[in-house]
Amino acid sequence: MDGLDGFIFSFFNLRVMVEYLPDIAAGFLLTVVLAVLVVISGLAAGLSLAVLRSFGVRPLNWLIIFTVDLFRALPSLVIIMLLFFGLPTAGISMSGFTATWLSLTLVLMSFSEEIFWAGITAVQKGQWEAARSTGLGYLGTLRLVVLPQAIRMTIPPLTNRAISITKGTALGSVVGVSEILGSAQSAMAFSSNPSPLTLGAIAYLILFVPMIGLGRWIEARFAWRR
Amino acid sequence: MADSIISARAIWKSFGELSVLKGIDLEVAEKELVFVIGPSGSGKSTLLRCLNRLEEPDSGSIRMDGTEILEKKVDINAVRRRIGMVFQSFNLYPHMSALGNVTLALRHVLGLPRDAAEARALAALERVGLADRVSHMPGQLSGGQQQRVAIARAIAMEPRVVLFDEPTSALDPELVGSVLQVMRDLRESGMTMVVVSHEMAFARAAADRVVFMADGEKLEEGPPASIFGNPRHERTQAFIRQIERH
Ligand SMILES: Nc1ncnc2c1ncn2[C@@H]1O[C@H](COP(=O)(O)OP(=O)(O)OP(=O)(O)O)[C@@H](O)[C@H]1O
Numbered sequence: 001m002d003g004l005d006g007f008i009f010s011f012f013n014l015r016v017m018v019e020y021l022p023d024i025a026a027g028f029l030l031t032v033v034l035a036v037l038v039v040i041s042g043l044a045a046g047l048s049l050a051v052l053r054s055f056g057v058r059p060l061n062w063l064i065i066f067t068v069d070l071f072r073a074l075p076s077l078v079i080i081m082l083l084f085f086g087l088p089t090a091g092i093s094m095s096g097f098t099a100t101w102l103s104l105t106l107v108l109m110s111f112s113e114e115i116f117w118a119g120i121t122a123v124q125k126g127q128w129e130a131a132r133s134t135g136l137g138y139l140g141t142l143r144l145v146v147l148p149q150a151i152r153m154t155i156p157p158l159t160n161r162a163i164s165i166t167k168g169t170a171l172g173s174v175v176g177v178s179e180i181l182g183s184a185q186s187a188m189a190f191s192s193n194p195s196p197l198t199l200g201a202i203a204y205l206i207l208f209v210p211m212i213g214l215g216r217w218i219e220a221r222f223a224w225r226r
Numbered sequence: 227m228a229d230s231i232i233s234a235r236a237i238w239k240s241f242g243e244l245s246v247l248k249g250i251d252l253e254v255a256e257k258e259l260v261f262v263i264g265p266s267g268s269g270k271s272t273l274l275r276c277l278n279r280l281e282e283p284d285s286g287s288i289r290m291d292g293t294e295i296l297e298k299k300v301d302i303n304a305v306r307r308r309i310g311m312v313f314q315s316f317n318l319y320p321h322m323s324a325l326g327n328v329t330l331a332l333r334h335v336l337g338l339p340r341d342a343a344e345a346r347a348l349a350a351l352e353r354v355g356l357a358d359r360v361s362h363m364p365g366q367l368s369g370g371q372q373q374r375v376a377i378a379r380a381i382a383m384e385p386r387v388v389l390f391d392e393p394t395s396a397l398d399p400e401l402v403g404s405v406l407q408v409m410r411d412l413r414e415s416g417m418t419m420v421v422v423s424h425e426m427a428f429a430r431a432a433a434d435r436v437v438f439m440a441d442g443e444k445l446e447e448g449p450p451a452s453i454f455g456n457p458r459h460e461r462t463q464a465f466i467r468q469i470e471r472h
């Protein structure tokens with residue numbers, strides 16, 4: 001075998017690729033499910049924290065700020081390992097899938113809370129005053145007047161953050177989640193050939209290239225302002 | 227005064243060390259147009275904002291239709307429902323059409339169903355001369371049109387009184403007239419109004435009473451003819467002379 005043949009045999013081995021395609025496809029689905037769950041729960045938790053923070057209860061706000069700073073400072077992998085390997089010693093154990101989902105959710109929650117909060121505070125005081133002066137309550141004003149404007153401003157940074165967090169699903173492979181990378185790794189081990197990794201990379205491209213395109217489109221679309 | 231809609235007594239308000247309102251009294255009778263004038267920083271906006279508690283007075287009493295609104299247990303949202311407010315910077319909701327701006331409180335404060343709210347909002351927009359702009363977004367309207375939408379938003383609630391804080395000062399001169407015309411029509415229709423403004427010609431023509439404020443105090447008040455024609459206080463004279471020169 002000369003160099004090129006060896007390269008093709010290692011990385012583009014059709015027989016191996018065909019054999020493990022179903023595994024990678026299953027990993028692809030799992031990645032999508034995990035990513036969707038993380039984005040939904042992370043953004044919902046982030047928005048809820050930002051809304052709680054807007055009530056302006058001092059001790060509560062300190063707690064929120066401490067929490068989000070903590071999860072923004074820690075690398076996601078460290079959080080996953082702590083949940084998966086650390087918590088069982090305290091009697092709480094969870095699957096690798098749950099640990100990955102929860103960790104990425106906490107990280108996305110923390111980044112998106114800061115983004116939502118910046119959006120809420122960027123809405124002019126006059127908007128609050130106009131709505132409150134008509135007799136609309138605090139929550140009504142927040143929901144109908146302030147949040148729609150805040151969220152609109154935050155869509156581009158949120159999209160970018162959500163895309164980058166879903167790439168973190170690959171970290172699940174460390175705790176035995178058979179998402180794309182995890183299933184590619186086991187296929188590589190079984191076949192003693194790295195071609196499944198190539199398949200995995202292709203699967204990531206199929207997943208993320210459209211998402212990045214979507215991110216660009218959203219960014220352009222919402223780059224209005226008055 | 228038995229027919230007072232608003233009766234504010236001894237309103238005090240400070241921001242930190244700065245005393246902005248020093249025991250102000252203000253009566254507003256049914257169908258009256260009260261004009262508040264005074265130098266910048268004299269507390270006009272603060273007084274107006276105290277009337278619907280956008281600013282919380284430190285002490286004093288404000289009765290609206292006989293009910294004390296400064297009491298802790300008062301439902302302030304129910305009070306504000308009956309006090310419209312128009313701001314210098316319009317403060318329209320930028321993400322909603324003109325119609326949406328007007329219907330929001332009708333639906334979510336008064337609880338009207340969509341159809342009824344829209345009918346009422348259309349009537350209000352028609353009153354301010356914007357029947358043909360209902361689906362425009364605020365960003366597509368001129369300043370004068372935006373301010374008229376804001377007025378429609380206030381009057382659609384059928385308030386007892388509307389507070390105007392310098393409604394024309396953010397407008398280009400050629401747009402001021404349309405807003406003043408709407409205010410004049412409102413006045414004809416019997417709306418009770420408290421107006422902070424520097425539009426002296428409008429005050430002369432439309433006000434029932436002019437209140438002159440300086441340094442957080444009411445220096446004098448009276449019909450426009452006597453405040454403008456024969457001011458008693460030296461500071462009022464100086465202020466009016468200075469305004470008229472512009
Ligand atoms: N929220 C606030 N915090 C601190 N100081 C304030 C606040 N609002 C108003 N002030 C101060 O109170 C004083 C009165 O302000 P106010 O806006 O009532 O005056 P005004 O008569 O409406 O003036 P203008 O004609 O410039 O609008 C000013 O010195 C102002 O700086």
Ligand SMILES: [Mg+2]
Nearest residue numbers: 270271272392
């Ligand atoms: Mg003012």
